[in-house]
Amino acid sequence: MSLIEIKDLHVSVDGKEILKGIDLNMDGGEIHAIMGPNGTGKSTLSYVLAGKDGYEITQGSVLFDGKNLLDMEADERARAGVFLAFQYPMEIPGVATATFLKTALNAKRREQGLDEIDAMDFLNLIKSKTKELEIPYEMIKRPLNVGFSGGEKKRAEVLQMSLLEPRFAILDETDSGLDIDALKVVSDGVNALRSPDRAFLIITHYQRLLSYIVPDHVHVLVGGRIVESGDKTLAELLEAEGYARFEESEAA
């Protein structure tokens, strides 16, 4: 049994079918990349897996560690170990980043039957994590994502991921809006989290990110279907040739 088993997943939004039968199995330790042109259902897939409202699942199933993921609320999924690094992280005015992180961490600890984290332990943990990710410590005192630059927002996402230690992490266009230095820091952060019991699903438009986070499998999503799968060389091919040939076949 794989860690994540997506079977014949069909999803509609306002009666319009966006995903038209996705099949994907992922094991712990694996990094899968989903590539594809804009408006092809990449973000829909990430939101559906994370449990956002507004998506109608018309067919298919998703098993996470043998459990029916689609039956769980978004927060239950998160506490079970599903993490989504957002393309556009939300601003939470007035809530210090540290406060937000602590609340999230304690929600997970509660699920595991642990006590809330001790204030000093939390500070030490945050100090070491921010150092690893080259995040200025001052940043965690600022309200979450408020006035953050694009790069800071993405670093904050990786910081959260690193703190919450998910078993299944989805990175939705994490490379968008990042300059090359930030891209490297973020990628290093993700690579540091690679582990045999953790799977990553990386959604991206460009091959660029995949030179830093090297995937085991690459899938091409066009018109709501995975039209081709391969190893990392497929990404390089796409970078060179673009998506035109898949789009043509989709139209035909």
Place this chain on the structure above:
Amino acid sequence: MAATQQTVDAVRDVEKYKYGWETNIESDMAPKGLSEDIVRFISAKKEEPEWMLDWRLKAYRLWLTQEDQEPDWAKLKYPKIDYQDSYYYASPNLGDAPKSLDEVDPKLLETYEKLGIPLREQEMLAGVAVDAVFDSVSVATTYKKKLNELGVIFCPMSEAIKEHPELVQKYLGSVVPYSDNFFATLNCAVFTDGSFVYIPKGLRCPMELSTYFRINEKNTGQFERTLIIADEGSYVSYLEGCTAPQRDENQLHAAVVELVVLDDAEIKYSTVQNWYPGDEDGKGGIYNFVTKRAACRGKNSKVMWTQVETGSAITWKYPSCILQGDNSSGEFYSVAITNNRQQADTGTKMIHLGKNTRSKIIAKGISAGRSNSTYRGLVRIQPKAEGARNFTQCDSLLIGNQCGAHTVPYIESRNPTAQTEHEATTSKISDEQMFYCQQRGMNPEEAISLIVNGFCKEVLQTLPMEFAVEAQKLVGISLEGSVG
């Protein structure tokens, strides 16, 4: 599974008011209803001097002529109050006043424990003197001795009337006169107790003064009267917090708080109000008609009101500042949360009389369920208030689509050198924000509590430490059941 059970329990708890219990201490009660006899009864019970009774009667007779003139300008809907259907005096049956906590009825102490006010611990650890009002009569006053040595007077109003008549006569009713408004007039006639504070010249009161109010007898209207005087160059921080047991009848509460601030003095007055708000359908709950006003009489005097209003079915409350002394300043920080069928009409009045007077208003209203919240504020600059300045910010946050938020600001400037600024926003908690928080493992109620606490931060951070933590929890508790 454990967490699921926790969630189930949490949801179940929403239906019960957190502090919903009742102690069965027999009350020494006046008969039901309001009459001149009742006013005399209260005054006699309190062993008051003649001048006090005369004042009460004057107020009562005025109130009689206004009985049908209850204020109706607020955006509040409630059935007509039958003033004859209430009790106006009840006291815990204690016999002689206790000399120490050891003499206090253990049942009372138990009640305080439930309320989270372990008096003993507070006395030993917290350094907070507590004047606990239980059913209108103060039963325990701590730290009195230490405060006495400093020249601070902190005692029940009934005691101040007997022990410090010169101060009470000079200042009582000097900020909120007996003829001020319908509810204040009623309070003058039948107030039973409250707190009296006098801070002597030049003293920075070393501890925060705190009082906890609690309504406990059935149908007992609570009419507190509080008077705080900060003499020249002094400072005091006063905390007021309250919870009440659950009941079905609507309970009337009409308190009056007067603050007098002399030259270079400062009073910081913080309130956390968490009275029973009624059930989901709006049954029961406290009616809270409060008149709070500060007179900044002296030059450079300063008042800071902070309020966190989460309870009561009806809130009618406008803590105000009369900025009479030159360079005096008034600040008002408010969080008002309404859920289910609660209604709040609250705000402030800043009356600028002196030169270079300044005022600042930060009001945050959060409405959920089918509740309604109104900010009502007046900034008035009088002709002599040369160089006066005001800044007002009103933010409303809506949760769900059946609640209402209203802002009614009045600005009257009669001096061309004055500057006033007003900013207002209305927002909703977005689905995206909720999803973001939930994606990080927070359940919907935790997410709401976090977002709302962020929204209120500017106000909550003005609270003294002891209150800030409690207030943050209250914000979460009072919005339980508002999602899902």
